[in-house]
Amino acid sequence: MNSAGNITGRVMAYRQGITKHFNLSEANLRLQEENVSLRRQLPISYIPLQSGMVKINDTLYRQQFDYIPSVVLNSTHDKQNNFLTINVGDFQGVEIGMGVFNGQGAVGYVFDVSNHYAIVKTLISDNPNLDVFLPNGAFGLLKWDGKSSKEVYITGIANDIEVNIGDEVRTRGSRGHFPRGILVGRVSSFDVLEGNPLWDLRVELAVDYRKITDAYVIKNLQKAEFDNLEISKE
Amino acid sequence: MKNKLVFYIVLFVALITSQILIFNQLELGYGVHIMIYPMFILLLPFDIRPVTLMVIAFFTGITIDWFTNSFGLHTSSAVLLAYLRPRLFSILEPRDGYDSLKTPLIRDMGRSWFMTIYLIGLVIHHFWFFLIEVFKLYEILFILQKTILSSIFSFLTILLIQVVFFSKQKEL
Numbered sequence: 001m002n003s004a005g006n007i008t009g010r011v012m013a014y015r016q017g018i019t020k021h022f023n024l025s026e027a028n029l030r031l032q033e034e035n036v037s038l039r040r041q042l043p044i045s046y047i048p049l050q051s052g053m054v055k056i057n058d059t060l061y062r063q064q065f066d067y068i069p070s071v072v073l074n075s076t077h078d079k080q081n082n083f084l085t086i087n088v089g090d091f092q093g094v095e096i097g098m099g100v101f102n103g104q105g106a107v108g109y110v111f112d113v114s115n116h117y118a119i120v121k122t123l124i125s126d127n128p129n130l131d132v133f134l135p136n137g138a139f140g141l142l143k144w145d146g147k148s149s150k151e152v153y154i155t156g157i158a159n160d161i162e163v164n165i166g167d168e169v170r171t172r173g174s175r176g177h178f179p180r181g182i183l184v185g186r187v188s189s190f191d192v193l194e195g196n197p198l199w200d201l202r203v204e205l206a207v208d209y210r211k212i213t214d215a216y217v218i219k220n221l222q223k224a225e226f227d228n229l230e231i232s233k234e
Numbered sequence: 235m236k237n238k239l240v241f242y243i244v245l246f247v248a249l250i251t252s253q254i255l256i257f258n259q260l261e262l263g264y265g266v267h268i269m270i271y272p273m274f275i276l277l278l279p280f281d282i283r284p285v286t287l288m289v290i291a292f293f294t295g296i297t298i299d300w301f302t303n304s305f306g307l308h309t310s311s312a313v314l315l316a317y318l319r320p321r322l323f324s325i326l327e328p329r330d331g332y333d334s335l336k337t338p339l340i341r342d343m344g345r346s347w348f349m350t351i352y353l354i355g356l357v358i359h360h361f362w363f364f365l366i367e368v369f370k371l372y373e374i375l376f377i378l379q380k381t382i383l384s385s386i387f388s389f390l391t392i393l394l395i396q397v398v399f400f401s402k403q404k405e406l
Contacts, residue, residue, distance in 0.1 A: 002303045011301070015255055076302070078261050080367045083303040119303060146368060147376075210261070 002112055002119055003074055003085045009117035012073040012085050027213040034103030065179050068092055068217040077124065077149040077209040084120040086215060094118045099177035099218040105206030106171050106184045107215050124149050124209060131172040132184050139172050149209050154201040163190050169203050176226040178218060249274050254301045265380035266387050271298055272359045273392045275316050276352060280332035284320055291316030311363040315355055322355055340396045352392060356385045
């Protein structure tokens with residue numbers, strides 16, 4: 001009984017068909033920015049420094065992550081649990097628990113799936129519990145206090161670790177939902193937590209949930225292998 | 235009787251659609267969440283039986299929940315409002331009881347009746363909704379802020395709807 005259902009999904013898709021034009025230009029700009037940052041990484045953007053040198057790529061890679069593009073049909077940001085409805089589902093290969101991100105940063109997890117739609121539980125929900133790390137390697141869990149759709153906090157970082165305002169917070173990928181290093185946000189303030197040897201770290205989210213129009217679902221091709229190994233450890 | 239049934243079905247569809255497609259998309263900040271569907275529960279006929287009322291409220295709530303991913307929050311508050319409605323109405327009951335030909339509208343019942351019943355009803359509904367949505371007692375001030383602000387906005391919206399769509403010219 002949620003908006004991934006057949007009827008509800010269709011109503012939301014119909015509504016999105018009308019309202020998508022309102023933020024089209026802004027959505028385009030954001031996609032363009034993302035394209036530019038990806039283009040910068042292409043070999044075509046680089047010139048060889050020495051003409052005599054040839055670069056040999058001698059490492060073999062295997063693809064670990066695949067991405068399923070999707071359009072956000074419905075979203076909230078001012079409830080205590082905020083969900084997105086996206087237009088991809090079981091038939092496109094979406095499964096419960098997959099990570100979701102967009103050009104700005106990490107968005108959330110897939111919470112429920114129907115044939116053609118899926119519900120994403122955003123980071124601004126009760127206990128998102130995303131594993132994140134700071135540039136110096138310290139890691140903790142992401143939490144939300146239900147107040148602002150722009151700010152979350154991290155628990156579990158000891159207050160003898162040096163932290164700076166503006167530090168990038170990225171996904172640690174320790175549960176296989178996200179690749180390591182997807183941007184989550186930046187440290188906006190930190191304070192000593194009373195009675196605990198921990199920082200009260202406030203993080204400004206990279207994603208603006210008020211303007212979210214598109215998202216990618218992350219498919220980890222080695223999830224089964226990863227899970228098997230993690231279970232055998234216990 | 236048949237007229238009334240058609241009226242309530244049209245009202246149900248109109249209120250649910252506008253709640254889902256318009257008011258749920260409005261995000262005004264400061265925890266303001268406009269809910270107009272409680273009006274449907276308050277508008278049901280005076281002579282309706284309490285059990286029927288609660289069943290209708292249940293379906294109203296679950297329809298909203300279905301579209302907003304709130305898993306029973308609206309259902310619970312709608313049923314609570316339906317449960318308390320007979321008690322609420324008895325506060326301002328006329329000496330001879332309510333006239334079953336009338337509808338609980340501002341047009342039929344007058345301004346002071348409307349103000350009292352709707353405001354109390356909305357505050358109860360909203361308070362219960364935000365209490366179980368936030369579900370933390372130490373956030374009681376936040377809950378109260380949301381309740382008071384949302385009740386005011388919901389009340390004004392409902393008042394506007396009643397004044398615009400249920401004026402005296404359009405008799406049922």
